[in-house]
Amino acid sequence: MALVKLQTENFRNLGHGPVSFTPSMNLLYGENGSGKTSVLEAIGYLGLGRSFRVSRHQAVVSHGEKKLTVFGGLDEGMSAAPSSMPGELRHRVGISRDVAAKETILRVDGEAVRNLSSLAQHLPVSVIDPGVFDIVAGSPGKRRQFLDWAVFHVEPSFASVWQQCQRVTSQRNQILRTGRIDDALMKVWDSQYTELAERLTRARKETFGLFTAAFDSLLGEIEAPWVDGLRLDFYAGWDSSQSLFDVLKIHREQEQKMGHTLYGPNRADIRLRFQGRPVSETFSRGQQKTLVILMKIAQGMVLSDLGKQVTFLLDDINAELDVGHRAMLAQKLHELRCQVFLTSIEPPRPTELWQNTLPDYRLFHVEHGKLTEEQI
Numbered sequence: 001m002a003l004v005k006l007q008t009e010n011f012r013n014l015g016h017g018p019v020s021f022t023p024s025m026n027l028l029y030g031e032n033g034s035g036k037t038s039v040l041e042a043i044g045y046l047g048l049g050r051s052f053r054v055s056r057h058q059a060v061v062s063h064g065e066k067k068l069t070v071f072g073g074l075d076e077g078m079s080a081a082p083s084s085m086p087g088e089l090r091h092r093v094g095i096s097r098d099v100a101a102k103e104t105i106l107r108v109d110g111e112a113v114r115n116l117s118s119l120a121q122h123l124p125v126s127v128i129d130p131g132v133f134d135i136v137a138g139s140p141g142k143r144r145q146f147l148d149w150a151v152f153h154v155e156p157s158f159a160s161v162w163q164q165c166q167r168v169t170s171q172r173n174q175i176l177r178t179g180r181i182d183d184a185l186m187k188v189w190d191s192q193y194t195e196l197a198e199r200l201t202r203a204r205k206e207t208f209g210l211f212t213a214a215f216d217s218l219l220g221e222i223e224a225p226w227v228d229g230l231r232l233d234f235y236a237g238w239d240s241s242q243s244l245f246d247v248l249k250i251h252r253e254q255e256q257k258m259g260h261t262l263y264g265p266n267r268a269d270i271r272l273r274f275q276g277r278p279v280s281e282t283f284s285r286g287q288q289k290t291l292v293i294l295m296k297i298a299q300g301m302v303l304s305d306l307g308k309q310v311t312f313l314l315d316d317i318n319a320e321l322d323v324g325h326r327a328m329l330a331q332k333l334h335e336l337r338c339q340v341f342l343t344s345i346e347p348p349r350p351t352e353l354w355q356n357t358l359p360d361y362r363l364f365h366v367e368h369g370k371l372t373e374e375q376i
């Protein structure tokens, strides 16, 4: 699916009027503070259910307002035929958040839905902004989030297993904190936790396999001296030569002392190594950026192989990537027939990105939260 229509109410400084986009490349430019990132953030709300910039909804609601709404019209993407009737949308999705009542309402095709996953599966949104480079340099949580986004789109039931596992983990943590542990009761929790953890891990492993196959084929296309010594490995969150149930039994005392679960999916990671050492310690900033971009493209390839179109939100990549890397990214996303929203301060130069194979694109000038389409 691709987002072909966007309408927001009380979303940062954005105006209320509907805007139409192409399922291909959408280029947005405007001066600092004009609202470019806010447009991407609003699109992100539909695909992620939250802001990719801040954790509090409150910061996103327009000053002085209590409730924000984002509405999106979706059509088949570039890889499929557009919907039969011109102007007809394949799906209508909406999210509104009342920050005073702390209530979120989700809608798909006019019907209220309870789970965010019902909304999110329609619009796989992948963000590349200055914060994305934490995938290499940041904590394991960043890499888990990166992997889980793909797992969710490959296997939509993953979201419910993940939630159940979070619930059981927090109940298990409560017991670990009490100090007095009933052995029989703990065994019951451990077997529930182990069952969910193993299901979750199986799904992660499967998607990681698809991801590394795509990533390796990408590496085969680029000429860089570091390609040969690079290894990406999945770590489940415990020594998987042993069963998780046994690991928990062996480490019960240690977990009790710490007062929380130390082994399992919440400790999973993608280990990135170059010649046996962590990439974060050996790669230059530039090499780390290339690696992250390749990982993001590989995720796009995984979904594209499953017939899903990813909507990429590229925020201010000019500040982070040189023209060669920008062109590599833009061309790959074009080859994958992804939908792209790309922001810049200066008017973009499409020929710099796509040279002779210019894709279908639309150009928007952003001023004071309002988008004006420009003739190309």
Ligand SMILES: Nc1ncnc2c1ncn2[C@@H]1O[C@H](COP(=O)(O)OP(=O)(O)OP(=O)(O)O)[C@@H](O)[C@H]1O
Pocket (backbone or CB within 6 Å): 011, 012, 013, 030, 031, 032, 033, 034, 035, 036, 037, 038, 039, 058, 059, 060, 061, 062, 063, 316, 345
């Ligand atoms: N909750 C809010 N209500 C109203 N306006 C807001 C709110 N939060 C931020 N703004 C304003 O919205 C504007 C848009 O910010 P945004 O980050 O989208 O701009 P931008 O075009 O991406 O800028 P830059 O190029 O500097 O990154 C800013 O002027 C900001 O002060």
